[in-house]
Amino acid sequence: xxxxxxxxxxxxxxxxxxxxxxxxxMRSKAAIAGWFVFFAVVMVGFLGGLFSFxxxxxxxxxxxxxxxWMYFLMLGGIAIVxxxxxxxxxxxxxxxLAKDNDLMLSLPIPVRYIMASRLINVYLMGTLYSATVFxxxxxxxWIVAGITxxxxxxxxxxxxxxxxxxxxxxxxxxxxVAKVSLKLKNxxxxxxxxxxxxxxxxxxxxxxxxxxxxxxIMNAETYAERIxxxxxxxxxxxxxxxxxxxPTLITxxxxxxxxxxxxxxxxxxxxxxxxxxxxxxxxKYVEKTARQKSVxxxxxxxxxxxxxxxxxxxxxxxxxxxxxxxxxxxxxIKGAQVCETIEKVFETKPGSAAAFVCAVLCMVAAMxxxxxxxxxLEGKSIWIPQSLPINPGTALRAKAALQIILTGIPMFFAAxxxxxxxxxxxxxxxxxxxxxxxxxxxxAFCETAINLKMPVMSWTSExxxxxxxxxxxxxxFGGWAVxxxxxxxxxxxxxxxxAALYLSIWxxxxxxxxxxxxxxxxxxxxxxxxxx
Amino acid sequence: MLKIEHLTKxxxxxxxxxxxxxxxxAGEIFGFIGHNGAGKSTTLKSAVGILKFDAGTISVCGxxxxxxxxxxxxxxxxxxxxxxxxxxxxxxKYLNFVADIFGISADERKEKIQKYADVFELxxxxxxxxxxxxxxxxxxxxxxxxxxxxxxxxxxxxxFVGLDPKASHLLKEMMREHCDxxxxxxxxxxxxxxxxxxxxxxxIIKQGKLVKEGTMDEVKGxxxxxxxxxxxxxx
Numbered sequence: 001x002x003x004x005x006x007x008x009x010x011x012x013x014x015x016x017x018x019x020x021x022x023x024x025x026m027r028s029k030a031a032i033a034g035w036f037v038f039f040a041v042v043m044v045g046f047l048g049g050l051f052s053f054x055x056x057x058x059x060x061x062x063x064x065x066x067x068x069w070m071y072f073l074m075l076g077g078i079a080i081v082x083x084x085x086x087x088x089x090x091x092x093x094x095x096x097l098a099k100d101n102d103l104m105l106s107l108p109i110p111v112r113y114i115m116a117s118r119l120i121n122v123y124l125m126g127t128l129y130s131a132t133v134f135x136x137x138x139x140x141x142w143i144v145a146g147i148t149x150x151x152x153x154x155x156x157x158x159x160x161x162x163x164x165x166x167x168x169x170x171x172x173x174x175x176x177v178a179k180v181s182l183k184l185k186n187x188x189x190x191x192x193x194x195x196x197x198x199x200x201x202x203x204x205x206x207x208x209x210x211x212x213x214x215x216x217i218m219n220a221e222t223y224a225e226r227i228x229x230x231x232x233x234x235x236x237x238x239x240x241x242x243x244x245x246x247p248t249l250i251t252x253x254x255x256x257x258x259x260x261x262x263x264x265x266x267x268x269x270x271x272x273x274x275x276x277x278x279x280x281x282x283x284k285y286v287e288k289t290a291r292q293k294s295v296x297x298x299x300x301x302x303x304x305x306x307x308x309x310x311x312x313x314x315x316x317x318x319x320x321x322x323x324x325x326x327x328x329x330x331x332x333i334k335g336a337q338v339c340e341t342i343e344k345v346f347e348t349k350p351g352s353a354a355a356f357v358c359a360v361l362c363m364v365a366a367m368x369x370x371x372x373x374x375x376x377l378e379g380k381s382i383w384i385p386q387s388l389p390i391n392p393g394t395a396l397r398a399k400a401a402l403q404i405i406l407t408g409i410p411m412f413f414a415a416x417x418x419x420x421x422x423x424x425x426x427x428x429x430x431x432x433x434x435x436x437x438x439x440x441x442x443x444a445f446c447e448t449a450i451n452l453k454m455p456v457m458s459w460t461s462e463x464x465x466x467x468x469x470x471x472x473x474x475x476x477f478g479g480w481a482v483x484x485x486x487x488x489x490x491x492x493x494x495x496x497x498x499a500a501l502y503l504s505i506w507x508x509x510x511x512x513x514x515x516x517x518x519x520x521x522x523x524x525x526x527x528x529x530x531x532x
Numbered sequence: 533m534l535k536i537e538h539l540t541k542x543x544x545x546x547x548x549x550x551x552x553x554x555x556x557x558a559g560e561i562f563g564f565i566g567h568n569g570a571g572k573s574t575t576l577k578s579a580v581g582i583l584k585f586d587a588g589t590i591s592v593c594g595x596x597x598x599x600x601x602x603x604x605x606x607x608x609x610x611x612x613x614x615x616x617x618x619x620x621x622x623x624x625k626y627l628n629f630v631a632d633i634f635g636i637s638a639d640e641r642k643e644k645i646q647k648y649a650d651v652f653e654l655x656x657x658x659x660x661x662x663x664x665x666x667x668x669x670x671x672x673x674x675x676x677x678x679x680x681x682x683x684x685x686x687x688x689x690x691x692f693v694g695l696d697p698k699a700s701h702l703l704k705e706m707m708r709e710h711c712d713x714x715x716x717x718x719x720x721x722x723x724x725x726x727x728x729x730x731x732x733x734x735x736i737i738k739q740g741k742l743v744k745e746g747t748m749d750e751v752k753g754x755x756x757x758x759x760x761x762x763x764x765x766x767x
Contacts, residue, residue, distance in 0.1 A: 282659075282660065283622070283659035283660055283661075284656075284659060285623075285624060285655060285656060285657070285658040285659035285660075286659070287642070287646065287655075289638045289639065289642050290624075290628045290631075290638055290641065290642070291638065292631075292632060292635075292636075292637060292638050292641075293632040294632070295632065295633055295635075297632065298628075298629050298632035298633055301629070302618065302621070302629055305618075305620055305621055305625065306618070306620050309620035310620065379616070380614070380616035381616045381617060381618055381619075383582055383610070383612050383616070384617070384618070386581070386582040387580050387581070387582050387605060387610040388605060388630070388633045389601075389602045389603070389604075389605035389606040389633065389634070390602065390605075390633060391602060530581075530582075530601075531583075531584050
């Protein structure tokens with residue numbers, strides 16, 4: 001039975017890899033392989049590459065000082081934080097808010113089986129992210145310190161222990177969020193605030209990490225002694241990677257024991273949380289005359305409603321709304337110094353700072369990808385826009401408009417702040433603003449189009465289209481790739497044109513691209529939407 | 533009002549609807565009967581323009597659903613078998629959303645919402661999120677939204693499922709009243725007693741093909757509709 005449930009759960013998560021919803025048939029083997037290769041390239045190539053570089057840069061010092069355990073402790077910690085990052089709402093939505101919970105609970109299936117099948121998804125996602133850190137970590141260690149059987153076996157056990165710890169953290173945080181959500185009214189915003197506090201702490205740690213790592217390496221012996229004295233468990237954790245059998249067995253057993261305890265606690269409360277509608281006081285309907293809206297206005301209002309009522313949607317697809325203004329303020333404070341440094345580093349390529357800040361603005365804006373799952377989120381209610389007397393293009397434009405508004409306004413603020421501090425001509429300052437806004441248009445239309453080509457219409461948890469869909473992944477990484485191209489091409493050849501001409505070309509490209517994609521949405525996209 | 537001619541729809545190798553022709557006139561309540569998987573929902577979805585079909589023509593008030601879908605949809609309303617509405621909206625927001633699409637003035641919508649919500653005893657719940665509604669409440673909301681813009685043609689897929697006896701009775705009255713005022717209703721049902729009492733005309737579909745169609749008397753003669761249906765099914 002458990003096997004069947006897990007199969008069903010995995011089929012849902014990886015459905016888009018195997019099944020072409022547009023053609024209503026299984027993908028070819030080549031297409032399936034292509035999707036997995038793409039996923040692997042993104043995960044292993046991008047994140048894995050980043051952490052391999054980090055591992056190589058610090059491993060030698062720790063090994064030379066005879067403190068390999070400290071190296072494992074540090075990178076193991078990063079793997080745990082990365083794995084647990086963002087999985088709070090994955091657990092909450094996947095476990096407690098799944099639309100088929102009632103169906104599952106009505107069947108003669110033990111609760112532990114339902115939980116296990118749901119959590120396998122959380123486990124896989126957490127492990128996947130941890131793996132980008134913890135696959136290169138022991139490999140680099142084996143290259144630097146030498147490979148032995150005990151190091152390999154203990155390294156693998158350490159990886160398993162890390163995946164269990166990530167799972168424990170995800171479960172606990174998901175359980176806390178579920179409990180809090182049941183207690184509080186106006187759940188969406190409260191949930192978002194809780195998550196933002198979590199993200200804030202994460203980013204604080206992330207930005208402090210470099211300094212912390214440097215400090216740790218400089219005073220490794222002092223810290224090592226302190227950890228051994230005050231937090232012996234952490235020492236044991238790190239010793240696993242060095243191939244020490246007893247610490248490996250103790251730590252792994254401890255992780256399993258804690259997980260068993262968490263599992264016990266969760267299984268006791270699963271039914272009550274999953275079936276509890278929460279403290280919703282009845283909203284008294286007060287009759288009033290509603291303001292008449294245009295068709296586009298009605299659809300735009302609908303899109304705003306969907307966005308603001310879903311914490312998962314806001315957190316996974318709307319972080320740029322906060323990060324852009326925060327970035328703008330940061331630029332006002334530190335921007336001049338940063339730009340000066342960039343110009344110094346690339347002094348043979350004048351105007352680099354302008355290209356660099358534009359790329360950063362676009363990269364942060366790419367974190368707003370609310371248009372990317374917007375078609376999929378119609379789900380089973382797709383019959384509503386399809387049966388109403390509207391041009392489907394209007395519904396699609398409203399989806400793009402949500403992103404344009406929610407990204408355009410903070411982007412404008414951030415771009416103006418940035419333009420103020422960049423040491424450049426008025427034309428370049430203006431172009432920084434215009435280019436950034438044209439990117440917002442381009443990305444919003446493109447992401448709507450991407451989702452039309454890669455829709456996920458049948459889902460039981462909205463996490464599937466919001467977090468696990470190919471459209472969202474392609475939009476996010478695609479946006480980053482465009483940003484890197486903007487900066488990279490400038491440093492390679494673009495500087496020869498000068499910043500003003502170079503940024504003008506990109507602006508025109510974004511604007512022309514926007515018009516082309518918008519036309520596609522109105523014609524072909526509308527046809528696709530009408531037949532989803 | 534609704535003219536379906538030689539409609540054919542295939543899913544893979546299976547013909548869901550095979551050369552089906554039906555004419556629904558103004559003033560008619562037209563019942564569509566068939567076993568599960570006979571092709572009823574496929575026909576209804578094709579008629580309202582949310583499903584592409586392979587062959588045939590469908591016109592609403594003389595306009596083609598393929599060539600002029602927006603004009604056709606303006607004349608009709610559709611209620612699916614499972615009313616998956618926008619869960620994130622409240623009932624009143626959903627009704628206002630539909631009213632905006634049809635350009636219903638603020639005063640007119642206020643009056644109609646009040647009238648129909650009172651009829652279905654849903655007024656007090658209009659401020660609640662749809663996610664908190666029961667299946668029956670969602671069905672009532674879908675019915676109100678369908679009647680909101682006074683469509684000429686109303687297409688309904690199993691409209692009585694989930695409704696309590698009082699709401700079912702009210703819906704039947706509203707259907708009759710709508711047709712008496714010159715509108716038309718095309719609906720599918722498995723409740724043969726309802727179809728027998730309510731419908732002016734009925735069509736029976738089996739494995740995608742029309743097996744019988746006509747006025748209630750023409751179809752059932754001296755037998756009950758249930759007997760005729762079971763007889764046709766057995767053939």
